[in-house]
Amino acid sequence: MSKMGSRTWYFEKPVYIQATGTSVGPLEGEGPLKDTFDQIHAELHCGENNWELAERRLMTESVNACLKKAGVDKTDVNLFLAGDLLNQNVTANYVAKQLETPFLCMFGACSTSMETLANGAVFVNSGYADHVLVAASSHNATAERQFRYPTEYGGQKPKTATFTVTGSGAALLSKQKSSVRVESATIGKVMDYGTNDPFDMGSAMAPAAYDTIKTHLQDMGRTAQDYDLIVTGDLSAVGTPILRDMLAEDGYDITEKHSDCGLMIYHSDQPVFSGGSGCACSAVVTYGKIMEDLKQGRLTKVLVVATGALMSPTMIQQKETIPAIAHGVVLLREEGS
Amino acid sequence: MKQSFDQKQYNQTIKTYQPKPNYFINCLKAFVVGGLICMLGEGITTFYVEVFNFSEKDAGNPTVTTLILIAALLTGFGVYDKLGQFAGAGSAVPVTGFANSVSSAALEHKSEGLVLGVATNLFKLAGSVIVFGVVSAYLLGIIRYSWKIWF
Numbered sequence: 001m002s003k004m005g006s007r008t009w010y011f012e013k014p015v016y017i018q019a020t021g022t023s024v025g026p027l028e029g030e031g032p033l034k035d036t037f038d039q040i041h042a043e044l045h046c047g048e049n050n051w052e053l054a055e056r057r058l059m060t061e062s063v064n065a066c067l068k069k070a071g072v073d074k075t076d077v078n079l080f081l082a083g084d085l086l087n088q089n090v091t092a093n094y095v096a097k098q099l100e101t102p103f104l105c106m107f108g109a110c111s112t113s114m115e116t117l118a119n120g121a122v123f124v125n126s127g128y129a130d131h132v133l134v135a136a137s138s139h140n141a142t143a144e145r146q147f148r149y150p151t152e153y154g155g156q157k158p159k160t161a162t163f164t165v166t167g168s169g170a171a172l173l174s175k176q177k178s179s180v181r182v183e184s185a186t187i188g189k190v191m192d193y194g195t196n197d198p199f200d201m202g203s204a205m206a207p208a209a210y211d212t213i214k215t216h217l218q219d220m221g222r223t224a225q226d227y228d229l230i231v232t233g234d235l236s237a238v239g240t241p242i243l244r245d246m247l248a249e250d251g252y253d254i255t256e257k258h259s260d261c262g263l264m265i266y267h268s269d270q271p272v273f274s275g276g277s278g279c280a281c282s283a284v285v286t287y288g289k290i291m292e293d294l295k296q297g298r299l300t301k302v303l304v305v306a307t308g309a310l311m312s313p314t315m316i317q318q319k320e321t322i323p324a325i326a327h328g329v330v331l332l333r334e335e336g337s
Numbered sequence: 338m339k340q341s342f343d344q345k346q347y348n349q350t351i352k353t354y355q356p357k358p359n360y361f362i363n364c365l366k367a368f369v370v371g372g373l374i375c376m377l378g379e380g381i382t383t384f385y386v387e388v389f390n391f392s393e394k395d396a397g398n399p400t401v402t403t404l405i406l407i408a409a410l411l412t413g414f415g416v417y418d419k420l421g422q423f424a425g426a427g428s429a430v431p432v433t434g435f436a437n438s439v440s441s442a443a444l445e446h447k448s449e450g451l452v453l454g455v456a457t458n459l460f461k462l463a464g465s466v467i468v469f470g471v472v473s474a475y476l477l478g479i480i481r482y483s484w485k486i487w488f
Contacts, residue, residue, distance in 0.1 A: 049448070050448035051448075052448070145445055149441070149462065150441040150442050150444065150445035150446075150461075150462070151418070151441070151444070151445060152412045152413075152415060152417065152418050152437070152440070152441035152444055152445070153418060153421070153437065153438060153441040153442075153462065154412075154417045154418045154419075154420060154421020154422070154428055154429060154434065154437045154438075154441070155418075155421055155429065156363075156421060156422055156424075156425040156426075156429070157422065158356075158358055159356040159358065160355050160356060193344050193347040193348075194344065194345075194347060194348055195347070195348060195351070200355060203351045203354070203355065206351075207342075207344075207347070210342075237356075238354055238355055238356070241354055242342075242351055242354050245342070246342045249341065249342060274356070
């Protein structure tokens with residue numbers, strides 16, 4: 001591994017994604033990416049008694065699907081890196097308990113998917129682990145309870161609000177050659193541009209995505225044209241144009257190459273306000289649709305920038321602003337595997 | 338970075354990117370739905386007066402109770418939150434909105450048990466309404482009482 005520029009990690013000894021697994025809720029299962037998910041639940045409870053158990057089930061399923069596809073037993077996993085949005089990261093902790101693998105818990109709000117993937121690649125690259133399993137999850141109802149109001153509360157949300165994706169995505173990393181390689185990763189800085197509206201995460205996170213993408217392109221000496229796709233996690237319909245215009249002002253035109261997972265996962269007529277959000281948003285889109293496109297050659301070089309609003313309801317009530325972070329990971333299609 | 342997305346001006350700049358709420362349509366929806374809820378209340382009052390021979394005044398309490406029951410049921414069936422998104426203040430301000438805030442909290446915290454879950458969190462949202470309701474009633478009561486004594 002070597003450091004490129006100020007904060008980009010380039011993995012010299014190639015790290016590959018052996019397999020990925022996804023499990024999602026009902027609304028995601030009706031969306032345009034429905035054929036790319038391993039498991040779809042018709043009901044938000046996912047057959048469990050409460051929302052927290054439902055989210056845990058989603059993560060368990062995505063992990064199991066991933067291990068099954070890779071043909072790797074859980075006892076061969078040297079490290080499990082995972083996180084979610086709940087207090088004390090309970091989903092990840094309890095799934096790790098079931099898995100009985102060495103575990104490091106991570107929190108990066110909705111950037112957790114790429115935070116775990118980047119760190120997992122570091123452990124494989126450096127030889128401290130042969131198989132690293134990474135996962136992230138979110139559930140619409142647990143997030144509502146954690147950050148907003150009870151699920152059935154009849155409050156009106158503004159159009160700038162986002163809709164937390166119900167689902168979980170997992171990936172298994174190792175040095176064994178496969179069709180998708182993790183090439184590099186750019187670690188984000190916490191950016192706070194002074195927004196304080198918890199119903200407008202896109203505006204809060206756009207500066208973090210801007211900073212990470214700009215730094216990544218500078219560190220690697222690349223332009224947006226070097227990528228087939230630059231995809232952000234959950235900037236939604238509000239944050240997406242802000243990010244594009246911020247980068248355009250600095251002379252980086254990404255518009256043609258850019259998509260947002262929060263806009264890809266739902267149809268525009270689904271009741272999701274300005275788009276999807278949550279840890280699962282970037283996780284299920286990357287580990288579902290984008291992985292499939294890479295494997296089948298529709299994409300060859302993708303920069304995934306997972307964006308996270310490091311928001312706490314207590315801090316918002318104490319009139320603090322919303323800090324945000326974004327981590328970028330480059331995925332490459334590896335020919336001849 | 339140029340001036341427009343400067344950190345200091347960011348909140349100002351992004352306003353053009355944020356979809357604006359349509360205040361007129363929102364007010365209209367709130368007016369119609371709020372009005373319909375009140376009309377339903379009138380209908381229930383008339384029912385109690387005509388069928389059970391309540392006086393107009395006595396019919397008030399059973400009317401409110403009936404509206405609360407309906408709102409709680411609609412909350413449980415997952416309808417009231419959709420109505421709330423559509424109607425805004427129209428469904429939040431009437432007593433049905435208060436019932437929704439209590440029953441939605443009860444449903445949400447059922448998984449943590451009856452005492453520490455449901456009972457503790459029952460007034461999580463409605464608590465502030467009760468506090469300010471009691472305080473303002475108390476203050477107005479004092480003013481009214483003093484007015485009577487002095488004038």
